Amino acid sequence: MLINTIRRAARLAIDCVVGDVCVLCQLPLTAHQWRDPLGLNDHMCPYCRTAVALNTNACGHCALPLPIAQKTCGRCLYTPLTHLAVAPVLHQHCGAYLVHQLKFHRGEREALALASFLLTAINQHYPSSAALPDLLIPVPIAPWTQLRRGYNPPEWLARTLQKQLDVAVADDLVTRKSGPSQRTLSRSQRMRLAKNTFSLKHKIAPSILSSRHVAIVDDVLTTGATVAVLKRTLQRAGASRVDVWSATRA
Ligand SMILES: [Zn+2]
Numbered sequence: 203m204l205i206n207t208i209r210r211a212a213r214l215a216i217d218c219v220v221g222d223v224c225v226l227c228q229l230p231l232t233a234h235q236w237r238d239p240l241g242l243n244d245h246m247c248p249y250c251r252t253a254v255a256l257n258t259n260a261c262g263h264c265a266l267p268l269p270i271a272q273k274t275c276g277r278c279l280y281t282p283l284t285h286l287a288v289a290p291v292l293h294q295h296c297g298a299y300l301v302h303q304l305k306f307h308r309g310e311r312e313a314l315a316l317a318s319f320l321l322t323a324i325n326q327h328y329p330s331s332a333a334l335p336d337l338l339i340p341v342p343i344a345p346w347t348q349l350r351r352g353y354n355p356p357e358w359l360a361r362t363l364q365k366q367l368d369v370a371v372a373d374d375l376v377t378r379k380s381g382p383s384q385r386t387l388s389r390s391q392r393m394r395l396a397k398n399t400f401s402l403k404h405k406i407a408p409s410i411l412s413s414r415h416v417a418i419v420d421d422v423l424t425t426g427a428t429v430a431v432l433k434r435t436l437q438r439a440g441a442s443r444v445d446v447w448s449a450t451r452a
């Protein structure tokens with residue numbers, strides 16, 4: 203915790219001396235440049251903001267990129283992954299770089315850049331603030347990974363969204379069983395993610411989740427196996443509707 207505070211203070215000190223720079227091209231940003239339409243400092247210059255490849259036509263339930271005019275993928279026609287999936291950026295080039303920086307280099311600025319794309323998409327998908335979820339659930343990482351990294355990337359995204367949308371974040375409701383990192387597994391191994399990967403705090407979970415509309419928040423949505431298992435865990439505790447908000451879609 204102390205190390206985190208020192209790192210943040212050092213970053214702020216560097217900002218004061220060098221000034222803010224774009225997370226993608228590293229060129230200096232002026233105050234009016236970084237004000238994106240939502241008023242969030244996304245640390246991106248206007249040019250790089252347009253260079254990020256967007257997931258413009260995707261399945262409404264799993265965010266899989268689809269040909270124009272198709273709204274639902276074949277898999278979700280029979281078993282929808284979630285009620286509504288939002289994943290505004292394609293996990294390639296700039297999008298993949300931003301997630302990599304967030305995950306492995308404590309990319310707080312990259313988290314804000316990704317959250318700004320998420321916010322724009324959320325505003326498009328939910329007609330009013332009344333339609334927003336009651337609760338955001340960041341996908342937990344294994345305890346050992348959390349200890350080693352000192353932070354959980356999806357939680358950083360969820361906290362930024364919380365401030366902008368005024369939706370509560372439940373970051374200690376679900377725990378993840380220790381196991382091999384998803385990155386080290388093949389696609390078929392990921393698809394067989396154990397049903398007991400996540401566990402809920404049984405004493406409080408039912409009262410918090412009962413009849414609630416929740417959104418799972420993640421940095422990258424790949425096979426959907428993690429979301430499917432977490433969704434079932436949340437539904438077993440009473441959640442009435444489960445959406446997923448992921449910064450990027452692989
Ligand atoms: Zn730039």
Ligand SMILES: [Zn+2]
Nearest residue numbers: 261264275278
């Ligand atoms: Zn789908």
